[in-house]
Amino acid sequence: EAEVAQSPRYKITEKSQAVAFWCDPISGHATLYWYRQILGQGPELLVQFQDESVVDDSQLPKDRFSAERLKGVDSTLKIQPAELGDSAMYLCASSLVSSGANVLTFGAGSRLTVL
Amino acid sequence: SQKIEQNSEALNIQEGKTATLTCNYTNYSPAYLQWYRQDPGRGPVFLLLIRENEKEKRKERLKVTFDTTLKQSLFHITASQPADSATYLCGGVRGSGNTGKLIFGQGTTLQVKP
Numbered sequence: 165e166a167e168v169a170q171s172p173r174y175k176i177t178e179k180s181q182a183v184a185f186w187c188d189p190i191s192g193h194a195t196l197y198w199y200r201q202i203l204g205q206g207p208e209l210l211v212q213f214q215d216e217s218v219v220d221d222s223q224l225p226k227d228r229f230s231a232e233r234l235k236g237v238d239s240t241l242k243i244q245p246a247e248l249g250d251s252a253m254y255l256c257a258s259s260l261v262s263s264g265a266n267v268l269t270f271g272a273g274s275r276l277t278v279l
Numbered sequence: 280s281q282k283i284e285q286n287s288e289a290l291n292i293q294e295g296k297t298a299t300l301t302c303n304y305t306n307y308s309p310a311y312l313q314w315y316r317q318d319p320g321r322g323p324v325f326l327l328l329i330r331e332n333e334k335e336k337r338k339e340r341l342k343v344t345f346d347t348t349l350k351q352s353l354f355h356i357t358a359s360q361p362a363d364s365a366t367y368l369c370g371g372v373r374g375s376g377n378t379g380k381l382i383f384g385q386g387t388t389l390q391v392k393p
Contacts, residue, residue, distance in 0.1 A: 268325065268370075
């Protein structure tokens with residue numbers, strides 16, 4: 165079964181350092197999402213791509229976060245500089261619209277700890 | 280603001296009973312709702328989707344309802360098993376098609392005791 169690949173699975177960094185996460189969606193999925201999930205809470209959408217274009221980044225803290233999907237396939241989410249409050253699970257998902265609905269397939273996530 | 284709300288308190292039930300989880304939406308009308316299962320340290324996994332014009336959907340031991348009057352979805356697991364223990368997330372779409380955005384509630388943790 166096709167999967168969404170994410171790396172690294174775990175990242176520990178000190179505050180003010182830069183960190184990057186990578187996501188490879190399911191082949192053929194045009195829509196790619198980055199969510200942030202703080203422990204005990206639901207996923208919060210950070211950015212949504214349709215092919216290489218950003219559809220929604222209204223919740224992305226643009227002073228320190230950036231995301232790109234240059235060729236409309238894999239994607240990178242960067243944080244610079246990292247802050248203590250950025251400790252969370254970063255989830256990537258992809259989807260294909262079927263019968264007017266987006267069903268998301270999530271990766272295993274990248275767990276970030278900022279010390 | 281547009282929200283999806285779930286009961287944040289954990290639900291503890293005995294094996295064999297029916298678990299019922301609640302999802303309420305406020306300040307908007309999602310065209311469809313989705314339910315996902317999330318195990319600790321893992322990404323959510325899709326379970327069921329129900330559209331606003333559908334009252335009920337079933338899949339094996341799972342059943343989901345959509346009440347547009349109450350602005351609520353109920354998710355049922357019948358004949359629950361310890362393996363059903365997980366966090367269940369409700370997501371509602373905002374917008375449509377390729378630009379539809381899925382917003383999630385905070386999730387409800389279900390613990391099924393043998």
